[in-house]
Amino acid sequence: xxxxxKQTTSNVSRRGWMQFASGSLAAAAASSLERARAQAPLRYPxxxxxxxxxxxxxxxISSAAIELITTGMRxxxxxxxxxxxxxxIWSDIPNDRQMRWLQDDGHVSVFRHPCGYSNGNTFDWQGxxxxxxxxxxxxxxxxxxxxxxVLAETYNGKPFNAPNDITVHPNGSIWxxxxxxxxxxxxxxxxHPLELKEAVYRIAPDGKIEKLVxxxxxxxxxxxxxxxxxxxxxxxxxxxxxxxxxxxxVYDVVDERxxxxxxxxxxxxxxxxxxxxxxxxxxxKDGNIWAGCGWVGEGYDGVHVFSPxxxxxxxxxxxxxxxxxxxxxxxxxxxxIAASQSIYSLYVEAxxxxxx
Numbered sequence: 001x002x003x004x005x006k007q008t009t010s011n012v013s014r015r016g017w018m019q020f021a022s023g024s025l026a027a028a029a030a031s032s033l034e035r036a037r038a039q040a041p042l043r044y045p046x047x048x049x050x051x052x053x054x055x056x057x058x059x060x061i062s063s064a065a066i067e068l069i070t071t072g073m074r075x076x077x078x079x080x081x082x083x084x085x086x087x088x089i090w091s092d093i094p095n096d097r098q099m100r101w102l103q104d105d106g107h108v109s110v111f112r113h114p115c116g117y118s119n120g121n122t123f124d125w126q127g128x129x130x131x132x133x134x135x136x137x138x139x140x141x142x143x144x145x146x147x148x149x150v151l152a153e154t155y156n157g158k159p160f161n162a163p164n165d166i167t168v169h170p171n172g173s174i175w176x177x178x179x180x181x182x183x184x185x186x187x188x189x190x191x192h193p194l195e196l197k198e199a200v201y202r203i204a205p206d207g208k209i210e211k212l213v214x215x216x217x218x219x220x221x222x223x224x225x226x227x228x229x230x231x232x233x234x235x236x237x238x239x240x241x242x243x244x245x246x247x248x249x250v251y252d253v254v255d256e257r258x259x260x261x262x263x264x265x266x267x268x269x270x271x272x273x274x275x276x277x278x279x280x281x282x283x284x285k286d287g288n289i290w291a292g293c294g295w296v297g298e299g300y301d302g303v304h305v306f307s308p309x310x311x312x313x314x315x316x317x318x319x320x321x322x323x324x325x326x327x328x329x330x331x332x333x334x335x336x337i338a339a340s341q342s343i344y345s346l347y348v349e350a351x352x353x354x355x356x
Contacts, residue, residue: 048302048317049346055307056314059288064347066316069101069336070108075188076338077280078121078165080129081328083355088328089129090338091118093188096135101343103329116140117182117189120165120280120324123355130174132163134182134189139163139174139203152176152209158195162188165222165280165324168355171256172205177233179218184240200233202257212259213251217244221280221324225308226287226353229253232265234278234291246275248291248306266310268293273300280324280338284350288313292322292337303337318344327352 046065051057074094081088088101089111098118100111116133124130129142130151137160138153151174153159162182167175179198182189199214200222213219217237224231231251237244250265266289269275274296281291287308294301301321305314320340328336332352337344 050315050317051313052315053311053313055311056305059284059305059314059348059350061347061349066318067345069106069343069345070099071342073099073341073343075323075340076343077119077323078132079324079326079328079336079338079343080121080123081326081332081336081352082123082127082129083328083330084127086330088326088336088343089121090336090343091115091121091131093117093119093134093182098131119182119188120163120176122166122168124168124174125170125172125355130166130168132166132176134162137162137183139166139176151203151207152201155196155201155209155211160201161194161196161198164220167222167224169224169228169256173257174203175212175222175231176201176203177219177222179220179236181218181239198237200259204257210257213262215262216249217241221248221278221291223281223283223289224253224354225283226285228256231259232281232283232289234281236277236279238277246277248278248281248289265289266306266312268304270296270300270304270312273297276300278304279322282326283353284327285353286350287353288350290325290335290350292325292339294321294323294339303335316346 045062073092077091079090086103096117097113098111098115101108117135118131118133120132122130131140139151141149161178161180164177164179177200180194183192197214198218200212200219202210202212216235219233220236221234234248238246246268248265251259252261254260268278276293276296278291278293281289289306291304293304302318303316307313318339322339325337328334335346
């Protein structure tokens with residue numbers, strides 16, 4: 001059974017937002033997990049869902065609260081929604097397993113073990129699971145009969161670093177990032193020297209692999225705009241490069257296969273809190289970007305929502321550091337968030353732009 005966090009949401013005025021920025025909600029954020037474990041109901045609305053601007057009010061539901069789906073992972077990543085099966089898949093990287101949650105009865109079980117220390121996951125337009133494997137340094141597809149197809153494992157004769165996150169285009173191409181995190185520590189797959197510059201790649205429908213850009217320090221989360229005319233990529237290079245910015249970049253998609261005009265979409269800086277790392281993200285149908293941002297602390301870590309113009313409009317505060325997220329449910333209006341040891345969810349009045 002899902003456990004509802006003790007939270008409430010109310011319309012937050014500009015004054016309320018300033019109070020938040022000064023740390024007034026820090027204690028509430030810190031105690032969320034303890035309250036969840038107590039399984040006690042709370043009064044609506046949830047104070048951890050915050051309208052930074054009025055533009056976010058339309059996406060908040062006053063009778064919906066952040067829910068703790070399950071906990072007990074070591075580092076949860078790569079949530080992906082299977083519409084055909086009505087279930088959520090995600091990776092528990094250090095445990096080398098993929099997990100599954102069934103919406104029908106809330107059942108959680110190991111879906112696949114071992115799994116190459118998989119990180120990012122998504123489903124293609126035929127409903128097949130695509131996974132980025134750290135340990136094997138490849139992108140794979142699981143066919144409907146259970147067999148595995150290797151889609152990418154080398155570029156110019158060298159192994160990939162450790163494919164990280166992945167998205168699909170309606171034309172059948174697959175786009176993925178390769179920052180190398182899975183080869184930097186034994187804990188997440190192995191420790192080997194990186195043989196390629198960190199980059200973003202595209203697997204064409206005919207299987208040809210093309211490098212798109214390598215102008216970021218460590219490209220991480222990746223998603224398209226609703227019309228597929230733009231591609232957003234998180235740069236988390238600050239983990240290893242002191243000069244790396246903490247931001248999300250955006251590129252124009254040219255002829256459905258190339259990237260051009262790369263520029264900063266947003267900085268992760270939040271006034272009064274600092275700048276964290278934007279890990280994974282998804283777009284909704286209105287073009288807003290919902291990004292898991294963390295590693296700052298209470299009052300910052302959670303989902304940050306940005307308008308298409310790059311304005312932070314909303315916050316969903318969590319008691320754990322978030323990694324990635326996706327929209328799911330029959331109407332794609334339920335946000336699922338992989339955050340450290342746990343999976344959280346929240347119903348919103350937004351719908352995911354893509355198939356998972």
